[in-house]
Amino acid sequence: MPESLTRAVRWDTVVGALLVVLLLLSFSTVDGFGNALNLSFLIGNTLPIALIALPMTLLVVSGEIDLSVASTAGLSGAVMGKLWNDGMAIETIIPLCLLLGVVCGLVNGLLVTRLGLPSLAVTIGTLAAYRGIAQIVLGSDAVTDFPTQYLDFAAGRIGNTFIPQAFLPFLVLLAIAVVVLHATPFGRSLFAIGANEEAARFAGIRVRRHKLILFTVTGLMASLTGIFWALHYASARYDNATGLELSVVAAVLLGGIDFDGGKGTLGGAVAGVFLLGALQNVMSLLNVSAQSQIVVTGVLLVISVLGPRVVRQISIARAAARSAG
Amino acid sequence: MTVTTPDETPVAEVPKSSGTRLVDRVFKMRELAILVVFLVMIAITQAGNSEFLSEQGIKDLLLNATILVLVATGQSLVVITRNVDLSVGSTLGICAFAAGDYLHGGGNSLIAILLAVLLGVGFGLLNGLLVSLGQVPALVVTLGTLYIIRGVDSIWVGSRQITAADLPGGFVDFGSGGISGVPWLALIALAVLVATAYYLKHFGSGRELYALGSNPEAARLAGIPVRKRILAAYTFCGGLAGLAGAMYLARFGNVDSGTGNGYELTVVSAVVVGGVVFTGGSGSVYGAALGALLLTSINSVLPALGVSSVWVLAINGILLILAIAVDRVVALRVASALKKRNARHA
Numbered sequence: 001m002p003e004s005l006t007r008a009v010r011w012d013t014v015v016g017a018l019l020v021v022l023l024l025l026s027f028s029t030v031d032g033f034g035n036a037l038n039l040s041f042l043i044g045n046t047l048p049i050a051l052i053a054l055p056m057t058l059l060v061v062s063g064e065i066d067l068s069v070a071s072t073a074g075l076s077g078a079v080m081g082k083l084w085n086d087g088m089a090i091e092t093i094i095p096l097c098l099l100l101g102v103v104c105g106l107v108n109g110l111l112v113t114r115l116g117l118p119s120l121a122v123t124i125g126t127l128a129a130y131r132g133i134a135q136i137v138l139g140s141d142a143v144t145d146f147p148t149q150y151l152d153f154a155a156g157r158i159g160n161t162f163i164p165q166a167f168l169p170f171l172v173l174l175a176i177a178v179v180v181l182h183a184t185p186f187g188r189s190l191f192a193i194g195a196n197e198e199a200a201r202f203a204g205i206r207v208r209r210h211k212l213i214l215f216t217v218t219g220l221m222a223s224l225t226g227i228f229w230a231l232h233y234a235s236a237r238y239d240n241a242t243g244l245e246l247s248v249v250a251a252v253l254l255g256g257i258d259f260d261g262g263k264g265t266l267g268g269a270v271a272g273v274f275l276l277g278a279l280q281n282v283m284s285l286l287n288v289s290a291q292s293q294i295v296v297t298g299v300l301l302v303i304s305v306l307g308p309r310v311v312r313q314i315s316i317a318r319a320a321a322r323s324a325g
Numbered sequence: 326m327t328v329t330t331p332d333e334t335p336v337a338e339v340p341k342s343s344g345t346r347l348v349d350r351v352f353k354m355r356e357l358a359i360l361v362v363f364l365v366m367i368a369i370t371q372a373g374n375s376e377f378l379s380e381q382g383i384k385d386l387l388l389n390a391t392i393l394v395l396v397a398t399g400q401s402l403v404v405i406t407r408n409v410d411l412s413v414g415s416t417l418g419i420c421a422f423a424a425g426d427y428l429h430g431g432g433n434s435l436i437a438i439l440l441a442v443l444l445g446v447g448f449g450l451l452n453g454l455l456v457s458l459g460q461v462p463a464l465v466v467t468l469g470t471l472y473i474i475r476g477v478d479s480i481w482v483g484s485r486q487i488t489a490a491d492l493p494g495g496f497v498d499f500g501s502g503g504i505s506g507v508p509w510l511a512l513i514a515l516a517v518l519v520a521t522a523y524y525l526k527h528f529g530s531g532r533e534l535y536a537l538g539s540n541p542e543a544a545r546l547a548g549i550p551v552r553k554r555i556l557a558a559y560t561f562c563g564g565l566a567g568l569a570g571a572m573y574l575a576r577f578g579n580v581d582s583g584t585g586n587g588y589e590l591t592v593v594s595a596v597v598v599g600g601v602v603f604t605g606g607s608g609s610v611y612g613a614a615l616g617a618l619l620l621t622s623i624n625s626v627l628p629a630l631g632v633s634s635v636w637v638l639a640i641n642g643i644l645l646i647l648a649i650a651v652d653r654v655v656a657l658r659v660a661s662a663l664k665k666r667n668a669r670h671a
Contacts, residue, residue: 111646115653118603120409120464124593125645132639139635243587246468259462291479291582298472305461305469 011256011308012268019275026282033285039162044155044232046277047170048073048241050270051225052248053255054177055218057269059119060252061181063194063261064112064211066218067123070244071130072104073226078134080227081143081236090147097223104130105219112215113208119215127245134238143236154231166228173221178266186210194261250297251276254304276300355600355652359615366619366626374629380506382629386622387511388501388576392417392569393617394514396588397595398521399565401613402558404596405525407538407605408456408463410559413566414588415474416448420570421580422478425487428574434496441571442564448474449563453556471589482582489578500575510572514614517565522610534558539606594641595620598648620644 026033033039052069059066076097083093104126111122156165181187192200193207201207225244230236255272257264276297283293371378396413403410420441427437448470455466489497503509525531537544537551545551574580599616601608623644624637 111650115650117649117653121597121603121649122646124590124597125642125649127590127642128594128645129639129642132636132642135635135638246471249465250468250472253465259465289480291476293476294472294479295476298469298474298476301469301472302455302466305465306455306459309459309461 011311012265012271014307014311015255015268015275016271019271019278022275022278022282026278030282030285033282036157036160036162038281038285040157040164042277042281043162043167044164046274047164047166048225048229048244049247049251049277050170050273051173051228052222052244053252053269053273054173054266055214055221056248056252057257057264057266058177058181058190059214059218060257060259061194061261061264062190062211062214063197064119064214065123065249066108066119066215067245067249068104068108068126068130069218069222069248070241071127071134072101072219072222073229073241073244074238075104075130075134075137076101076223076226077230077236077240078138078238080230081141082137084146085143090150094227097227098220101219101221101223101226102216103219104223105216106212108219109212109215113212131238131242138236138238141237144234146231146234150231151234154228155234166232174266174270181266191262194263196262247276250301254300256304256308258308259305272304355655356609356612356615359599359612359619363615363619363622366622370626370629377629383506384503384508386625388508389621389625390618391508391510391514392572392576393591393595393621394614395517395565395569395572396592397599397613397617398518398610399562400592400596401601401608401610402521402525402534403562404601404603405534405538405605405608406555406558407541408555408558409467409593410452410562411464411467411589412448412452412470412474413562413592414585415471415478416445416563416566417570417573417588418580418582418585419474419478420444420567421574421584422482422487422582424571425491425574425580428493428496429487429491434493434499437496438568438571442567445567445570446560446564449560449566450556452563453559456559457552457555475586479582485581487574487580492574492578496575497578500578510576513572517568518610518614525610530554530557535606591620594645598645600648600652602652
């Protein structure tokens with residue numbers, strides 16, 4: 001009985017419930033929230049965070065972090081703009097940019113796995129380095145004249161519904177990520193690595209290789225996000241997506257992914273991402289200033305780390321009371 | 326086995342084991358290495374641009390480093406305890422504005438500085454309480470307070486701005502003045518730095534910061550009041566960020582709601598480049614200060630050499646990675662050297 005009880009108050013369920021409550025409240029009370037255009041804005045603006053949150057969840061579960069994702073995204077966008085300006089075909093540019101993302105991720109991964117450096121320090125370094133390279137590549141230019149069909153895809157909706165066209169590919173990626181993390185031996189081994197790396201190694205899990213794969217995929221997804229960002233906002237600048245890494249980390253942690261590794265679900269992470277996105281959208285509709293929105297993000301983040309602990313304490317106390325009674 | 330080196334005076338205290346001495350020497354070398362890199366960089370720049378080391382040039386170098394040195398000193402204490410404080414940039418910003426606002430209303434300069442420090446202490450205390458009592462990851466909590474403090478700052482400041490015209494003349498002169506080439510602000514930073522280094526090296530509670538950073542569980546079992554020490558480290562870090570805010574105001578005379586935005590990454594970079602390891606328990610504030618000096622100097626060196634400033638960010642990042650990579654390699658070497666020594670003793 002106590003087991004099912006702990007499960008019922010699991011943090012990711014709490015976040016999911018919060019998201020549902022927020023959506024219901026907003027639909028019924030906030031003017032303009034429910035119309036298709038607003039909802040498509042909400043989803044479209046949240047997509048970059050959601051895209052990076054997928055691999056980030058896997059990374060954090062295995063006890064690592066990548067703070068360079070926003071810079072990788074910015075670098076991909078900048079390179080895309082530069083190559084486009086130089087007259088290259090967009091069909092060639094996009095694979096090249098994705099390859100660049102793979103290289104960025106590989107550099108992070110090799111530094112972490114081969115040299116045994118802490119991922120936090122490494123990726124703060126590459127955060128500056130990749131953004132710096134983006135600045136060197138594109139300077140202060142802004143490239144806006146990408147081909148229309150691509151811009152339309154990144155910013156458009158499916159017919160008159162509230163679903164952005166880019167949402168469907170995201171759902172596919174989400175499905176892949178869920179299956180990988182929760183239904184494959186690879187995914188299970190990530191939890192093992194996060195919970196106890198040493199034990200995982202002795203259990204025969206190839207820790208370094210797994211981590212290297214994760215960092216590489218994170219780089220790939222970050223560059224995909226960078227390309228999406230540049231097309232969605234029809235602007236490639238070196239400072240695209242600056243600070244996005246903190247939003248991603250905030251959302252993932254809010255979704256109940258334990259920063260010490262070994263815990264969390266992708267459902268929780270995605271709920272966290274969309275909870276933050278929806279909250280931001282609602283606050284904008286209610287004319288809450290951008291500054292207050294920052295405060296709310298911060299408070300939520302602090303609650304997200306204190307919350308699970310409180311929940312755990314409560315369930316332990318309840319279990320104790322039950323067994324005593 | 327004792328290795329006597331000519332420059333070492335015999336001391337009465339218990340002789341250190343050769344192992345500790347090796348570790349000691351490596352860490353001194355670590356700081357020396359940054360110093361050498363710094364001096365080489367300055368020398369090359371001076372060779373390429375003879376204007377670089379004019380009195381004003383030196384003064385600018387020192388002034389630019391001052392604020393980062395202060396914040397990095399505080400941050401080192403936190404990092405030594407195996408934690409991190411990402412909210413320093415926000416704290417610096419809000420404290421700078423508070424001091425400016427107070428001075429704008431006709432306040433006393435000294436009280437304004439005190440106000441900034443106290444406000445910083447308050448935020449440090451908040452971080453420290455959340456981390457030590459809440460037992461939650463420092464990275465997440467201080468990322469949260471980074472947002473919260475920045476948000477509060479933005480709401481309070483709005484689109485207002487403090488400019489040098491709002492400040493008493495004495496305060497602004499203090500920010501740019503000094504004894505010949507050495508600015509007052511640099512002297513303050515130096516005093517704080519030396520005092521902190523002395524505390525860390527010679528006070529029991531200072532040593533305990535290292536102990537609990539290298540092994541929190543062992544430190545707790547050894548009777549070190551872990552939570553109290555972490556709380557103190559955060560409070561100190563916050564206080565220095567506040568002081569740096571006041572210095573920022575004196576130096577630039579210009580503060581708005583964006584002041585100090587993104588500064589946390591520069592500070593963490595300086596600390597790590599300076600050899601204070603993220604995993605806690607090692608490094609010194611002198612190293613962090615040298616790291617800060619090195620990073621800020623790059624900003625002046627590149628323009629002096631005619632290199633575009635777009636390179637600064639990339640170079641900073643690569644330097645950071647290089648620093649931690651070299652640290653790691655050296656640490657591995659030292660570990661294997663120690664193992665060999667111990668094997669020989671056994």
